[in-house]
Amino acid sequence: QVQLVESGGGLVPAGGSLRLSCAASGRTLSSYRMGWFRQTPGKEREFVTAVTWSNGYTYYSDSVKGRFTISKDNAKNTVYLQMNSLKPEDTAVYYCAAQRAYSTSSRGPYDYWGQGTQVTVSS
Numbered sequence: 001q002v003q004l005v006e007s008g009g010g011l012v013p014a015g016g017s018l019r020l021s022c023a024a025s026g027r028t029l030s031s032y033r034m035g036w037f038r039q040t041p042g043k044e045r046e047f048v049t050a051v052t053w054s055n056g057y058t059y060y061s062d063s064v065k066g067r068f069t070i071s072k073d074n075a076k077n078t079v080y081l082q083m084n085s086l087k088p089e090d091t092a093v094y095y096c097a098a099q100r101a102y103s104t105s106s107r108g109p110y111d112y113w114g115q116g117t118q119v120t121v122s123s
Helices: none
Strands: 003-007 010-013 018-025 032-039 046-051 059-060 068-073 079-085 092-100 117-122
Touching: 003 092, 010 092, 018 032, 018 092, 018 117, 032 068, 032 079, 046 068, 059 068
Parallel strands: 010 117
Antiparallel strands: 003 018, 018 079, 032 046, 032 092, 046 059, 068 079, 092 117
16 A cells, blocks of 8 residues: 655645645555646546656656656655646646556556645636
């Protein structure tokens, strides 16, 4: 089992920045890929970005490429999502998730999920 706890959400004006954190516990993450997803009411959960823990390979959706950066801290077993140049359409609940690194697609399915953290970007 992997337990995931997100933090760092909040209210930010358009053009601003925010950094989300996802602290993982329960298993070593060396055999996992960590992802960030987001969801707004009435819409399906959307893939944002992912990183393979062992080799650092990263994956981004087109909607956030160049604005968001995923990173990890091996010592803290924590993955981060740095969000810059935020837009109102980035408003969503952001979820951290973990999947086995051998999964063929970084977009899912994922095995473990955090509880989510709200990000609101005001216009």
